[in-house]
Amino acid sequence: MNPAPPRRWWLDPLLWTGLLFLALTFGMSRLQPLFHTLFPEQERPMYLQATFPSLVLAHVLIVGLSSLIAVVVGGGAGLLVTRDSGRDFRSLLETVVAIGQTFPPVAVLAVAVPLIGFGTTPAVIALALYGLLPVVQSTIAGLESVPQPVLQAARGLGLSRWQILWQVELPLALPVLLAGIRTSVIINIGTAAIASTVGTQTLGSPIIVGLSGFNTAYIIEGALLVGLLAVVTDLAFERLMIHSQQWRLATMPRNRPITSASPASAQSR
Amino acid sequence: MIEFERVCKRFGDFVAVDDLSLRLADGEFTVLIGQSGSGKSTTLKMINRLVPHDSGRILFAGKEINGFREEDLRRRMGYAIQSIGLFPHWTVARNIATVPALLKWPKARITSRVEELLQLLGLDPAGFAHRYPHQLSGGQQQRVGVARALAADPEVLLMDEPFGALDPVTRSALQAEIARIHQVSGKAIVLVTHDIDEALLLADRIVMLDQGRVVQDGTPRQILLEPASDSVTRFVGRSEVGLKLLGLDQVHSRMRAPISASAEGISRSATLREALSALIASHAEQLPVLDEHGQTVGSIHVADLLDVTR
Numbered sequence: 001m002n003p004a005p006p007r008r009w010w011l012d013p014l015l016w017t018g019l020l021f022l023a024l025t026f027g028m029s030r031l032q033p034l035f036h037t038l039f040p041e042q043e044r045p046m047y048l049q050a051t052f053p054s055l056v057l058a059h060v061l062i063v064g065l066s067s068l069i070a071v072v073v074g075g076g077a078g079l080l081v082t083r084d085s086g087r088d089f090r091s092l093l094e095t096v097v098a099i100g101q102t103f104p105p106v107a108v109l110a111v112a113v114p115l116i117g118f119g120t121t122p123a124v125i126a127l128a129l130y131g132l133l134p135v136v137q138s139t140i141a142g143l144e145s146v147p148q149p150v151l152q153a154a155r156g157l158g159l160s161r162w163q164i165l166w167q168v169e170l171p172l173a174l175p176v177l178l179a180g181i182r183t184s185v186i187i188n189i190g191t192a193a194i195a196s197t198v199g200t201q202t203l204g205s206p207i208i209v210g211l212s213g214f215n216t217a218y219i220i221e222g223a224l225l226v227g228l229l230a231v232v233t234d235l236a237f238e239r240l241m242i243h244s245q246q247w248r249l250a251t252m253p254r255n256r257p258i259t260s261a262s263p264a265s266a267q268s269r
Numbered sequence: 270m271i272e273f274e275r276v277c278k279r280f281g282d283f284v285a286v287d288d289l290s291l292r293l294a295d296g297e298f299t300v301l302i303g304q305s306g307s308g309k310s311t312t313l314k315m316i317n318r319l320v321p322h323d324s325g326r327i328l329f330a331g332k333e334i335n336g337f338r339e340e341d342l343r344r345r346m347g348y349a350i351q352s353i354g355l356f357p358h359w360t361v362a363r364n365i366a367t368v369p370a371l372l373k374w375p376k377a378r379i380t381s382r383v384e385e386l387l388q389l390l391g392l393d394p395a396g397f398a399h400r401y402p403h404q405l406s407g408g409q410q411q412r413v414g415v416a417r418a419l420a421a422d423p424e425v426l427l428m429d430e431p432f433g434a435l436d437p438v439t440r441s442a443l444q445a446e447i448a449r450i451h452q453v454s455g456k457a458i459v460l461v462t463h464d465i466d467e468a469l470l471l472a473d474r475i476v477m478l479d480q481g482r483v484v485q486d487g488t489p490r491q492i493l494l495e496p497a498s499d500s501v502t503r504f505v506g507r508s509e510v511g512l513k514l515l516g517l518d519q520v521h522s523r524m525r526a527p528i529s530a531s532a533e534g535i536s537r538s539a540t541l542r543e544a545l546s547a548l549i550a551s552h553a554e555q556l557p558v559l560d561e562h563g564q565t566v567g568s569i570h571v572a573d574l575l576d577v578t579r
Contacts, residue, residue, distance in 0.1 A: 153354030156319055156427075157367050157417070158343030171358050247358045250401045 014235040021228040028052045028221060035217045045217035047206040056225060059202040062120065063192050066127035067185045074132045074184075075177070078139025093136065101133040105191045109198050123195035123202075130191055131184035138180020142173030174244045182237035189230045193222070203229070270295045270425060270457050271316055276325035278311055278481075285311040287481035289325070293425075298451050298458045300468040303478035304504070312478065313429055313461045317343045330424065344368050347418030347426040351434045354414060355402040361387075361413050362398040368421040386416040389453075390446065408439035415447065419454075428460040432467065444470055465505055469493075469513055477501055489517055515542040515574060523574065524558050524567035534559040537566060544569050 009015065029052070035045035074097070081090040105126055112122035146169050154164045170177075193204030203226045210218025242249075273291040277284070286308040293299050301309040314320040315327060318339055327334045334342055355364050362383045363370075369379045387394040390412040402410055411431060418426055428447075432440045448471055451458055462468055468475050469489045477485045477492065485497040493514050496502045505513065521537040534557040535547050547556060548571050558567040 147357075149350060149354040150356060152319070153348070153350055153414075154356070156317055156343060156348035156350070158340045158371060159367075160340050163371070168356060245358075247360075247401050248403075250404060 069128040070131035074135030118199035134180040134183040142176030272328040300472035307478040308481040347423035349418040528568040
C-alpha cells in the first residue's frame with residue numbers, strides 16, 4: 001500500500017512549515033540586522049545565552065520524554081481498565097486523571113520544585129502528568145470503538161488475547177489513540193516553554209528572559225519557534241493519522257476496471 | 270464428532286441451557302432452532318468455548334473440550350457470524366487467511382487456498398482479494414465470512430445466524446451456496462437460526478430448543494409430520510404444514526410420463542411447493558417438467574402433490 005499524498009508536493013504545508021522552522025532555527029542569528037531595525041532601542045536584540053538549535057533540541061527532548069512517559073503510563077492505564085480484570089478501576093482512573101488536568105501547569109511546577117529541586121526532572125514530571133488525560137481518554141475511547149462482533153469473531157477464530165490486542169484492537173483503535181497523543185504533545189510543546197521558569201533550558205528561556213527584561217525581541221524569537229514547532233508537529237500528526245487508517249480511504253472500485261489495478265498490488269504483497 | 274452430555278449453563282438466575290444431551294454426527298447438517306432466549310446460540314458458543322459450560326461434558330473428536338488449548342480448539346472449528354464480524358482493516362484475502370496464518374501455513378499455500386475459496390464462493394479472486402470489507406455488499410461480506418470460516422479446512426463449521434442481516438434474495442442465494450458447500454465438502458455444519466424455512470431447507474436434522482431444553486430432535490419431515498408438542502406446531506406454523514412439506518421434495522420425485530401441453534414447463538429440481546404455485550398460476554392440472562437444458566423430460570400432476578404425507 002502506497003502512502004496517500006503524491007498530490008503536488010510543492011503545495012504540502014508540512015514541507016513548507018518544516019523548512020521555515022529549520023531555517024529560523026539555524027538562521028535566527030543572521031536576522032540580527034532585522035531585529036536591530038525593528039527594535040532600535042534594544043542594545044542586544046538577539047538572544048545569545050544559548051544557540052537556537054540547542055534550545056530547540058532541549059525543547060524537543062523534554063516534550064518527547066514527557067510525552068513518551070504520558071503515552072506509556074496513560075496508554076497502559078487505559079488498556080488495563082478496558083480489560084475484564086481492570087474494568088472496576090475505570091471511573092477511578094478517569095477521575096484521578098481529570099483532577100490532574102485541572103491544576104495549572106505552573107502550579108504543578110511550583111509544587112514540584114521544593115520536592116524535587118530545580119532542573120529538567122520537575123519539568124518532565126509536570127509535563128507528563130499534564131499530558132496524561134488526553135492519552136488515557138483516547139486509549140479508552142479507541143479500544144471501546146472496536147465493534148463487538150469483530151472481537152467475537154476474532155475470539156471464535158482462535159486468536160489469542162495478545163493476537164487480538166496487537167492485530168485487531170490496537171490497529172482499529174490507533175486513529176483515536178493518535179488523536180489523543182496529538183493533543184497531549186501539542187499541549188506539552190506550549191507548556192514546556194513555561195518549564196524554563198524552573199531553570200530548564202527550553203524555547204521558553206528567551207521568552208521568560210525577554211519578559212523579565214522588557215526585551216520584546218527575545219519574546220518574538222522564542223515564540224516564533226515554539227509556535228512553528230507546534231504547527232509542524234500538528235501537521236505531522238495529521239499525516240500520521242491519515243496513514244494509520246489507509247484502509248478506510250479505499251473506495252468502491254466502481255468506475256475503474258478492477259483487473260488493471262490488481263496485478264501491481266498483487267506483486268507488492 | 271460433537272457430543273453434549275447433561276450440559277447446563279446459567280447466567281445468574283437465568284437458565285440458558287438445561288440438562289442438554291445431544292450427539293452431532295460427522296458430516297451432518299444440524300440446525301439449532303428456537304425463539305430468542307431458547308438457548309440455541311449459547312449451545313453453539315459452548316462448542317468452541319466462547320461461552321464456558323457450568324456442568325456436564327462436551328466432547329469434540331472424542332475428547333472433553335476443556336482438555337484442548339482454547340485457541341487450538343477454535344482453530345479446528347470454522348466460525349461464521351453476521352457480516353459485521355469481518356476485520357475492517359484487513360483486505361478480503363487477509364481476512365480469509367486469518368486461521369491459516371495463525372497456523373503458520375507457508376505463504377504460497379495460503380495464497381492458493383484464498384484463491385480457491387474465493388472461487389468456491391463465487392467471488393472473482395482478481396477483483397476481490399485486495400478489497401476491504403467496506404467496499405463489499407452485505408452478501409459479498411457474508412461470503413467472505415463463510416470463506417474465512419472454511420479457510421483452514423476445519424472439522425466442523427459453526428454458524429451463528431449467518432444470514433440474519435441479509436435481504437431475502439441474497440439470503441436465499443447464500444442458503445443455496447451453503448447447501449452446495451455442505452454437499453461438496455461433506456463437513457459437519459451446525460447452524461443457529463430462528464427461521465424455520467431456513468432450517469427446513471438446509472437441515473439434515475433439526476434440533477428445536479425452548480427454554481434451554483430440546484423440545485424436538487428429528488429430520489425436517491419428522492418436525493412437520495410428528496410434532497412433539499403444541500409449541501413445535503406453533504413454531505412451524507399450523508396453517509402452513511402442508512405447504513412446507515411440499516417444500517421438502519423436488520419435482521422429479523413425483524414425475525409422470527411426458528405430456529404434450531402448451532403450458533410453460535417447470536424445472537425438475539424445483540420444489541413441489543413451487544410446482545403447486547405454478548399449477549395454480551397457470552390454471553392447469555398438469556405441467557411439463559424440464560431438465561437443466563430446457564428439454565421436456567416428464568410431467569407433474571396436481572393429484573400427485575396431495576400424497577406428500579405418505
